[in-house]
Amino acid sequence: MRIAFVASECVPFSKTGGLADVVGALPPALAAIGHDVEVYLPKYNQTRLSSPRTLLRSVTVPFDDEYRFCSVLDGSTYAGVKFYFIDYPPFFDREQLYGTPAGDYSDNAERFALFSRAVLEASKIFGAPDVFHCHDWQSALVPILLRTLYAEDPAFRAVSSVFTIHNMGYQGQFPPETLPLLMLPWDLFTIDKMEFYGKVNFLKGALVFADFITTVSRKYSQEIQTAEYGFGLEGVLRSRSATVTGILNGVDYNVWSPQTDTFIKARYSPDDLSGKLVCKQDLLADFGVTTPDLQLPVIGIVSRFAAQKGFDLIAQVIDRLVREDMVIVALGTGDKEYEDLFRRLNQQFPRKILVRIGFDNALAHKIEAGSDMFLMPSRYEPCGLNQIYGLKYGTVPVVRATGGLDDTIEPWDPRSGHGTGFKFSDYTGEALLSTIRQALTAFKDRSGWHTLMRNGMVKDFSWTSSAREYVRIYEKSRQLRTVHNGEVVTV
Ligand code: ADP
Numbered sequence: 467m468r469i470a471f472v473a474s475e476c477v478p479f480s481k482t483g484g485l486a487d488v489v490g491a492l493p494p495a496l497a498a499i500g501h502d503v504e505v506y507l508p509k510y511n512q513t514r515l516s517s518p519r520t521l522l523r524s525v526t527v528p529f530d531d532e533y534r535f536c537s538v539l540d541g542s543t544y545a546g547v548k549f550y551f552i553d554y555p556p557f558f559d560r561e562q563l564y565g566t567p568a569g570d571y572s573d574n575a576e577r578f579a580l581f582s583r584a585v586l587e588a589s590k591i592f593g594a595p596d597v598f599h600c601h602d603w604q605s606a607l608v609p610i611l612l613r614t615l616y617a618e619d620p621a622f623r624a625v626s627s628v629f630t631i632h633n634m635g636y637q638g639q640f641p642p643e644t645l646p647l648l649m650l651p652w653d654l655f656t657i658d659k660m661e662f663y664g665k666v667n668f669l670k671g672a673l674v675f676a677d678f679i680t681t682v683s684r685k686y687s688q689e690i691q692t693a694e695y696g697f698g699l700e701g702v703l704r705s706r707s708a709t710v711t712g713i714l715n716g717v718d719y720n721v722w723s724p725q726t727d728t729f730i731k732a733r734y735s736p737d738d739l740s741g742k743l744v745c746k747q748d749l750l751a752d753f754g755v756t757t758p759d760l761q762l763p764v765i766g767i768v769s770r771f772a773a774q775k776g777f778d779l780i781a782q783v784i785d786r787l788v789r790e791d792m793v794i795v796a797l798g799t800g801d802k803e804y805e806d807l808f809r810r811l812n813q814q815f816p817r818k819i820l821v822r823i824g825f826d827n828a829l830a831h832k833i834e835a836g837s838d839m840f841l842m843p844s845r846y847e848p849c850g851l852n853q854i855y856g857l858k859y860g861t862v863p864v865v866r867a868t869g870g871l872d873d874t875i876e877p878w879d880p881r882s883g884h885g886t887g888f889k890f891s892d893y894t895g896e897a898l899l900s901t902i903r904q905a906l907t908a909f910k911d912r913s914g915w916h917t918l919m920r921n922g923m924v925k926d927f928s929w930t931s932s933a934r935e936y937v938r939i940y941e942k943s944r945q946l947r948t949v950h951n952g953e954v955v956t957v
């Protein structure tokens with residue numbers, strides 16, 4: 467089967483969060499089981515291509531005020547996957563991918579509409595795939611256009627679309643005037659299509675028009691059909707519930723394994739954990755702690771700083787938390803509010819809360835390896851990858867039981883020796899504090915803790931089985947759009 471991924475970020479070319487890890491790892495896993503996979507991405511300022519070659523010098527994308535002309539670059543083939551980049555410097559040659567800590571770029575609708583349209587036009591020249599697999603609102607126009615403006619295009623008649631929700635919190639909502647600006651028809655501005663409380667909602671459009679919808683854990687697929695987690699789109703999802711599936715993200719263990727990781731000071735495995743202590747020392751040294759007490763547990767945080775991630779809970783109980791015997795090491799960037807919060811905590815408790823504001827991939831690996839626990843108190847979490855990386859690195863996850871965090875972490879039971887981490891349900895500072903205390907108590911029992919670490923390290927969250935689940939969805943979507951005697955029969 468020929469599958470075209472359309473997404474706004476992908477390791478190693480561009481990254482703000484887990485979407486990039488998924489788009490970097492799932493296509494090679496599909497290629498490995500015999501599929502023909504290509505990935506379309508924007509060419510950002512931060513995208514480094516080894517030998518970029520222009521494949522299409524000019525693709526026309528009409529806007530109502532002017533035509534824009536972008537080009538398509540050959541990003542070459544890695545792990546059996548072909549990469550294409552939509553190049554339009556006025557839109558993508560910027561400091562960040564989506565915006566600054568102060569807010570989103572004001573022309574994001576135009577930026578990602580141009581991207582989506584250029585992908586459709588380019589794919590007609592390169593050969594249309596069987597399935598477009600689109601991710602998050604930035605590529606939502608692809609399934610929308612396929613069933614509207616491009617519905618009569620013979621190149622796409624039998625092409626189906628699968629849309630993956632990585633996060634309901636980001637929907638791409640814009641003022642109504644966006645529709646004519648992008649030359650989209652006004653009949654999309656109805657409550658059963660893209661209209662949402664007076665705005666145009668890209669994500670909603672994708673949920674209406676995609677053939678199949680997936681999200682990144684089973685639990686999140688259920689949660690988003692409720693008012694608490696649906697961000698207002700729970701009704702749309704419920705109306706399409708027969709086409710909604712939760713498929714857990716996998717991990718690329720070529721990138722995230724303490725046995726091979728080149729960013730960390732020493733390699734280690736479940737059979738020989740000695741290297742982990744070297745990593746702990748190295749991590750603390752990185753934060754200026756030169757004579758560390760290595761008995762003291764280190765709690766790691768690596769995160770986008772956003773309301774989703776639950777750091778307001780830490781603020782609620784910080785005075786009591788800092789009295790515990792532990793050190794927090796945090797790396798993150800994002801909303802100004804949370805960057806300021808962590809800066810403040812670091813100033814108040816400089817020996818207990820060590821903070822680095824920024825995006826630093828090498829340091830993210832060092833924190834996974836050098837910490838004893840990994841903290842994710844998320845308000846909601848579609849899947850979450852860091853806790854799964856934590857398992858592999860013997861860094862015991864302490865999480866809130868929501869979405870993928872709940873699906874991937876089993877509570878530690880010291881009596882039976884079963885379990886991989888600690889989790890709490892109530893979204894309160896008290897629940898967080900008591901769960902951290904539980905973990906700190908467990909840490910003191912060294913032999914129990916080693917069992918707990920090893921339980922996580924031997925778990926297998928590789929992509930193999932999830933990739934096969936995606937193939938089943940692609941096949942169903944293809945059956946939906948079978949061409950009989952030149953006519954598309956929708957079954
Ligand atoms: P989300 O996609 O919501 O941000 P995930 O847990 O799925 O959460 O994935 C986050 C990914 O982004 C991980 O690979 C993590 O290491 C990385 N990451 C997040 N923040 C940073 C940062 N400040 N520096 C380096 N890597 C980061």
Ligand code: GLC
Binds near residue numbers: 483632682847
């Ligand atoms: C999103 C979610 C995160 C998920 C990632 C990859 O950014 O917040 O939970 O792991 O996408 O699917």
